[in-house]
Amino acid sequence: MISNGPLLVLASQFVAVMIHGLAKFLETTASVDPQQILQVRMFITLSINSLFLTIRYPKELPLGKKSVRGLLILRSLGGICGSAGFYYSLQYLPLADATTLNLLAPLGASLVTTKRLTLIQIGSIAICFLGVVLITKPSFITDLLYYNNGYDPQKTWNPQSRQGLACAMIGVLGGVCAYSSIFKIGTRSHPLVTTNCFATGILIVSSVCFAAAPGVNFNFNLGLLQWSIMGCIGLSGTFMEYLLTAGLSDEGHGYAVHMIYCQVVLALVADWLIWHTIPDVTSGMGAVLIIQAVYVIQRYRHREDDIVDIEMAPYTRILDH
Secondary structure, three states: OOOHHHHHHHHHHHHHHHHHHHHHHHHHHOOOOHHHHHHHHHHHHHHHHHHHHHHHOHHHOOOOOHHHHHHHHHHHHHHHHHHHHHHHHOOOOOHHHHHHHHOHHHHHHHHHHOOEEEHHHHHHHHHHHHHHHHHHOOHHHHHHHOHHHOOOHHHOOOHHHHHHHHHHHHHHHHHHHHHHHHHHHHHHOOHHHHHHHHHHHHHHHHHHHHHHOOOOOOOOOOOHHHHHHHHHHHHHHHHHHHHHHHHHHHOOOOOHHHHHHHHHHHHHHHHHHHOOOOOOHHHHHHHHHHHHHHHHHHHOOOOOOOOOEEEOHHHHHHHHO
8 A cells, every 4th residue: 555655746746747737838839938937836835835834834034944954955956956957958968868867856866865785776777767767768878779760879978968967867967966955855854845936936037047148038028828727837846745745744655756757657548538639659658667577666665575675764864964
């Protein structure tokens, strides 16, 4: 049976796919910069969270308890690097490549936060990532497959591609820090406080981008539909961040983070239902592999009599300080 933590993370991925779909609609039908969508979303998140905390948990404002303030700052910085790295990598890499590299973050976080790794868990993580590769079909994998047919993969990895890879790796490291920090904070801080620190950091960075970055403009000339969609993204984003933070904080063994891989499967379904993009056979195989691997991780999460049993506690102590 799946515990509450993984269920909350899985629910957050349903909401995340809806948010990404709405954001894609805005970016393709109106001149809305991703920074504008992110800023409006985080402003709504910060406003709602602060109002609720002021009424129910005033002592948690503005930056949470002193005992976890360092982890809250690390979560905020990690989240900023994760978001910025992913979005900037999209300027240089295909979506499939950026998505595949971005999903190294939950893999890294699981290695950092899991106190004990078994052979079943290691194999399931590998199968999860294989499923992601089958769905997204990143060019750096397909290029190698066609190398024997006279195609030179070095032509694809130009300086821009390498720059995109560097941005993606920064995003991965940021994601690992963010997920691991949420796990280590646990129940010592309210999930809304953790989300508020992240939202504040994003608002500061996006404001600097609007003020200093060339070509990044806030578009006020939007119709009622576009503003309504952005409001919906903000409300949904608040709910999604709460579910994700509460799920990762509630689960005590670091298994909930693997539910993030389900986002790829849900995005595949959304493409089929909304944009009528029919997935091919390899994408279907990848979806099945991810679902099966996540099920195995949850089904055998308490098993400790594996042949390979790696004690990870010495490597996770750094986050306790």
